[in-house]
Amino acid sequence: MSDANGGDDTDELTTLRRAIEEIDRQIITLIGERLALAQRTGDIKREAGRPILDAAREAEVIRRAVNAARELGVPQEATREIFWRIVGMSRGVQEGGDAP
Amino acid sequence: MIIITRPDISDAELDHIRERVESVGLHTHLSRGEQRTIIGCIGDEARLAEVPLKSLAGVESVMPVLKPYKRASREFSVNRTVVRVGEHATIGGESITVIAGPCSVEGRDMLRDTAVAVREAGATVLRGGAFKPRSSPYSFQGLGREALGLLAEARVSEGLPVVTEVLDTRDVDLVAAHADMLQVGARNMQNFALLAELGRVQRPVLLKRGLSATITELLMAAEYIMAHGNANVVLCERGIRTFERATRNTLDVSAIPVLKRETHLPVIVDPSHAGGDADLVAPLAFAGIAAGADGLIVEVHPNPECALSDGDQSLTLPAFAAMMSRIGAFATAAGRSMATPARTPRSRAFAGTAA
Numbered sequence: 001m002s003d004a005n006g007g008d009d010t011d012e013l014t015t016l017r018r019a020i021e022e023i024d025r026q027i028i029t030l031i032g033e034r035l036a037l038a039q040r041t042g043d044i045k046r047e048a049g050r051p052i053l054d055a056a057r058e059a060e061v062i063r064r065a066v067n068a069a070r071e072l073g074v075p076q077e078a079t080r081e082i083f084w085r086i087v088g089m090s091r092g093v094q095e096g097g098d099a100p
Numbered sequence: 101m102i103i104i105t106r107p108d109i110s111d112a113e114l115d116h117i118r119e120r121v122e123s124v125g126l127h128t129h130l131s132r133g134e135q136r137t138i139i140g141c142i143g144d145e146a147r148l149a150e151v152p153l154k155s156l157a158g159v160e161s162v163m164p165v166l167k168p169y170k171r172a173s174r175e176f177s178v179n180r181t182v183v184r185v186g187e188h189a190t191i192g193g194e195s196i197t198v199i200a201g202p203c204s205v206e207g208r209d210m211l212r213d214t215a216v217a218v219r220e221a222g223a224t225v226l227r228g229g230a231f232k233p234r235s236s237p238y239s240f241q242g243l244g245r246e247a248l249g250l251l252a253e254a255r256v257s258e259g260l261p262v263v264t265e266v267l268d269t270r271d272v273d274l275v276a277a278h279a280d281m282l283q284v285g286a287r288n289m290q291n292f293a294l295l296a297e298l299g300r301v302q303r304p305v306l307l308k309r310g311l312s313a314t315i316t317e318l319l320m321a322a323e324y325i326m327a328h329g330n331a332n333v334v335l336c337e338r339g340i341r342t343f344e345r346a347t348r349n350t351l352d353v354s355a356i357p358v359l360k361r362e363t364h365l366p367v368i369v370d371p372s373h374a375g376g377d378a379d380l381v382a383p384l385a386f387a388g389i390a391a392g393a394d395g396l397i398v399e400v401h402p403n404p405e406c407a408l409s410d411g412d413q414s415l416t417l418p419a420f421a422a423m424m425s426r427i428g429a430f431a432t433a434a435g436r437s438m439a440t441p442a443r444t445p446r447s448r449a450f451a452g453t454a455a
Contacts, residue, residue, distance in 0.1 A: 059122035063115050070111065077130060081329065084127070 031086065035093050042094030052094045058087050101148060102175055103139040106160045113158035114139070120151050129171060133178030140165075140176040142327075167362070169319040171326040172333070177364035183304045183332045186261025186280040188441070189224045191304075191334050192366030195439040196431045197395035199263060199306075199368070200420060201227035203410040204240065205247035213402050215258040217417040221424040224439050225281070226251070226260040227397055231267045232409060233287050240408040248278040255280070259441070263306055263397075269297045276301045286310050286338055286373070289321050299328020306397070308336040308370065315355055319363055334366045335359055336397060337388070339374030348376025348413070351384050356391040368395035372413045378404065381415055382423040389430040395439075398423075 045052055062083050069079035103117060117139060118128045126143035141148065145164070153162050167173050182192040191197045200218040205211050205228040215226050230247035232240065243250075251262045261280035266272055267288065275282055281304045288294055289310035298305050305325055309318045322333045337356060339349025351374035359367045369388030371381045385396050401407045401414035415423065428438050 053125075055125040056123040059119045062122060063119040066115060 031089070034086065035090060038090035039093050042096075045094070052091060058091075061087055101141040101145050102163050102165055103141065103153060103159055104161045104163065105137045105139065105158050107136060109137065109158035113156075117153075117156050117158060120153075120156060121148065124148065124151060129176060131177045131179070136160075136178060138176065138178055140170060142170050167319075168316065169323040169363075171331070172319050172322045172363050172365060174362055174364050180364045181331070181333075181366060183334050183366055185225055185263070185304055186255075189261050189280075189439070191225075191368065192394050195437050196389060196393075196427075197225060197368070197439045198223045198424065198427075199225040199227050199395065199397040200400045201262075202229070202401050202407070203372075203399045203414060204229040204232050204242050204408055205250050206243070206408050208250050208253070210402055211250050211254050212258070214400055214417070215254045215260055217402075218400055218420060219258055219260055219441065221417075221421040222427075222438060222440070223398075223424075224260065224441050226254060226258065226262045227283075227399075228254075228262065228264055229409070230264050230275070231271065233265070233267055233285050234409070242409075245274070248275065252278040266294070266298070269294050272297045272301055276303045279303070281306055281334075284308060284321075286313075289313055289318065292324055295321055295324040296328045299325045299330045301330065303330075304332035304334065305330060306334050306336055306368075308338050309340070309352075309355070311339075311341045311349065313340075315358055315362070319359075322363070322365060334368060334394075335363070336368050336370055337374075337393075338370035339376075347374070347380065349374050351375065351387065353387050353391050356388060356393050360392050366394040367392075368397055369393045370397045372397075372399040372410070372415075376413050378413055378415055378419065381413065382419075382426070385423060385427065386430045389427060389434055389436070392434060 042052060062080060065083040066076050066080055069076045105114065121128050121141050124147040126141050126147065129140035129142060131138045131140065153159060165173055165175050170176055180192055182190050184190050189197060200223040202210065202214050211228060218226065228247065228251050230242050230244055230251065232242035234241060251264055255262045263281035263283050264275060264279045265283040265285050266275040282298060283306040284294065284298065286308045289308060307322055307325065318335060322335060325333050337352055339351045342350040344350055351371065356367055356369065369385065371384035371388060374384050375381065381398060385398065388396060398420065399410060399414045400417060400420045401411065402417055404411040404414040404416060407414055431438050
């Protein structure tokens with residue numbers, strides 16, 4: 001509705017969208033870093049003859065993420081879903097395949 | 101398995117219970133109500149034998165869920181699910197939602213005329229087919245992408261959220277970019293690859309019962325979508341194949357109360373496909389509402405004689421308005437009310453600038 005409001009809305013929308021794009025990039029960069037670390041822990045597990053899947057450890061990661069979400073006022077159930085996905089991706093690279 | 105918690109359970113206790121369940125490889129699903137909170141456990145329940153669930157702080161009782169569907173089951177959710185479609189429409193809850201529009205989008209003018217008429221008659225969601233699953237490969241297959249664009253236009257200009265069918269896993273993102281709700285047709289109810297894909301998109305799904313599908317199979321199809329991450333599923337009874345040839349299909353009215361007993365998901369009725377005859381649409385719609393359905397999806401066409409698909413079962417615009425004028429009494433008798441549009445449509449002069 002820029003025509004009706006003199007263009008200010010559109011400028012602000014553009015600025016906000018740029019900031020969101022930058023955050024998205026940071027999120028993806030961090031996911032990449034997390035997967036690289038997961039790959040290394042996978043190598044260590046394999047050398048030690050330990051199974052890749054550690055359900056107790058995954059549950060702990062989720063609990064910690066939800067705790068942080070609660071402290072920061074971020075929706076907890078959605079955070080849970082996102083972190084299960086990230087944990088699944090990490091397990092995927094540890095198992096040597098592509099992340100699901 | 102569901103875990104019913106004590107009313108005074110703390111966040112830390114809830115977290116601990118879920119961590120214990122998840123530490124043996126199961127997933128948990130939380131359903132919060134005003135009085136109580138339920139933790140649903142999904143996965144190999146045999147593994148829970150090693151977790152002393154009943155002795156964990158905050159646990160009141162533990163109950164098995166014997167049905168093959170878990171997330172879709174009534175036991176898994178404290179409250180009935182209300183699915184939001186677009187900004188303002190909802191399906192489920194106290195009010196009855198009517199979805200209406202042409203079987204297929206045939207052009208801009210017919211879509212706009214239909215949208216205006218159904219909105220004025222009380223529909224709050226617009227339907228319109230872009231990709232059509234036809235029994236014959238030689239029948240009209242829908243306008244495809246062009247229809248999606250017209251639906252997206254009507255969505256803005258008429259202020260109605262739109263639902264349209266997706267046939268192919270490759271089209272899911274494209275359709276999701278244009279529609280507020282994605283429909284799975286009866287013929288695709290057990291297309292598990294498509295259901296899984298719909299689980300991944302954050303759009304509500306209208307899941308139609310297969311022509312020969314049992315109620316359990318319908319609920320398992322919903323479970324598929326939910327298990328892949330999308331809990332916003334609306335079920336649709338649209339008639340099943342029986343020995344009776346006087347009607348195209350037989351509306352399984354009893355499926356409505358059975359589904360309402362078995363699941364927390366909303367249930368709507370498609371009286372157009374059930375009977376396959378415009379004269380049967382209103383009586384079947386009334387029967388559906390009387391049996392407890394949360395809404396209807398009705399085919400309407402400005403000129404059914406010239407419709408490119410399903411003209412026999414499409415209501416004319418006046419016939420739709422006449423049906424809508426009578427439906428409130430059935431809603432009231434069923435202890436419900438009719439959903440009302442939450443806003444007036446945007447002026448057409450601004451159509452297209454809102455994106």
